[in-house]
Amino acid sequence: MTFRYKTLITSFVLVTMSGCALVPGSHFEGIESGEQTQNLEKDLDKVNIQIIDASLISQQNQLRKTPKPMSSNAGIDTSHYQYRLGVGDVLTIGVWDHPELTIPAAVQRTAEFDGFRVQEDGTITYAYAPNIPAVGKTVRELHKELVKRLSKVIEDPQVDIKVVGFRSQKTYITGEVTKPGVYPVTEIPLTLIDALNQAGGLSEFADWRTVTFTRGDTTETIQLDKFYAQGDISQNRLLQHGDIVHVNRNDTQKVFVLGDVKKAGTVSLNRYGLNLAEALSDSGGLNENTANANGIFVLRKRDYEQSGILADVYQLHARNIASMVLAEQFELQPHDIVYVTSAPLARWNRVISLLLPSVTSIERVNSIGN
Template sequence: MALSCKTIVTSFALLAMTGCTIIPGSHFEGIESGEQIDNVEKELEKVNIQIIDSSLINQQKQTQVKSFTPSSLDGVDTSNYQYKLGVGDALTIGVWDHPELTIPAAVQRTAEFDGFRVDPDGTITFAYAPNIPAAGKTVKEVRNELVKRLSRVIEDPQIDVKVVGFRSQKAYVTGEVNTPGVLPVTDIPLTLVDALNKAGGLTESADWRTVTFTRGDKTEIIKLDDFYAKGDISQNRLLKHGDIVHVNRNDMQKVFVLGDVKRAGTVGVNRYGLSLAQALSETGGINENTADANGVFVLRKRNLETDGVIADVYQLHAKNMTALVFAEQFKLQPSDIVYVTSAPLARWNKVLSLLLPSLSTVDAIDDLSGN
């Protein structure tokens, strides 16, 4: 009769503990061997163990919300958005039926170059309307003030005001994006997602799960993956002057593959996910001659205080051909530990390899004594 998954894990843990006693000095100081085994058994009671089968795969799929790409403006109220002018912005001002009041753009000169700039004192000056407050005002408010001033010399003036140079306000995108830099805040609403797109998108080494958003002295973590993969539109932000969006590296998004595999090590989890089959493949696969195909485990840490368990342990019976399909469908999470155990004979051979040098030494001493 096949051993249950918990029995296998228990046996493996006990073997590991008893194996320590074979090597001199490799015990826990102050703790007897029996206490160590008791502690292991108590800890195993706090572990949730499951077999990787069709039922678990279906359960995993049901918990995953269908991925889609929401609009970059979703979750951001732009209905009342109005651009506020600042120092350095350039305006064009036109008065209908009064071309003498409009400065035409010269040849090979832009409207921004010939426009009216908001001076360091926050004002602009126009014909018959000097020192109009502009900084912190909307285009509509500046237009209304111009109409009021020009009405003294022109009957019912029709005035057109446009911003042709947005120079006063900027947002910053830094970190793991293809083109980090400065983005102007304009009369078109700029969201956090817009800013990432304008910066060329995330690099291959970027942490796609979260970005850091800083406004003034307040910093918050934006769950970017929840926005794209789960449709959580509350994660988007409307950017203002001085806002900083920083994308971290993906250094922490890894799983660890250990045990009887050809190349133990870490495997990165990218934005498209990582399956158990991919993780084993990246490390060269299991050692066919020594590994226990039924001893492929995935350990996933949990919070004992909130969840009541230390970890989830998933076991794959890789000797079953169907299990290869399950391995391809089982999605790993960052910080998961994939562990492949050795077959019982291989483990015994390892123990012998530790004992043989000692036996050889004893034989050599006996030979010398006999002589």
């Protein structure tokens, strides 16, 4: 079966090459047609050909539904998360029963304005407790140190510390989100998904499949669609200071529809995906008089170095209504090429149409000569 379809594709390409050879200047310079044929047949051995049928659709649906195995540390454990202070953070500090140690709140000022800022040298200064190291400490650790120092002048001090200004640590959400910008890291754990939500979610032109995540010198691709569609929590990240989350545009999320259709060109994928029937419909459908309903192919590039396969080729037999149901269930991927071949008679008519002008010219020359 596979050999037959490879032969079919080989024959089709050879007919196409033969037709092209009739057009002056359409051959490859320095390459003989026999060499082209040998190279073509050699490449076809590296192509995986499959028929689009119920079995293939079921197999692809199963792959999409089956959760991918996750590592033991795939989930984000925030139970032990603690915010660590940095330069620029602002604190409010109060001591119970000692109002003289608490700055009274003013009507025109905020708690952040009146608070204690972590200085450039990494310390804060409070009454009876100057130059307390604060950078890198948690609020609990700072509380312990402040109580220790105040105990020298106050019996059993009851101290309350809160961070009212998170200024030292930031993450950056860029690209196609509703509100791109700088978002602070706070005492509440901030994950990549949380950050996207805080940024208003992805915009209309966003690539809903992947986002790029950069930490230091390392950039990785996060499979966002796997998180939402399959619940793959390994795609989430706990953000840290300096992390960058970038949402790309969906300009590259396209498939190419070529061949014997009414409107060849590109069709964009949206957040809900794109199936073969939709791609053909968006291209105006097949040319009823010339297209080969059995010659609808989907070419999908593979990583040759890893798989030894150049491409997967899927063929749809679309001569009956049932086949269009299969086309509606066959999901396309970005950069797929949908190609509709012409019927054999239509291809023959095109070849003849290329020959007729030459034949007519020869007859006219002969008639003049006689």
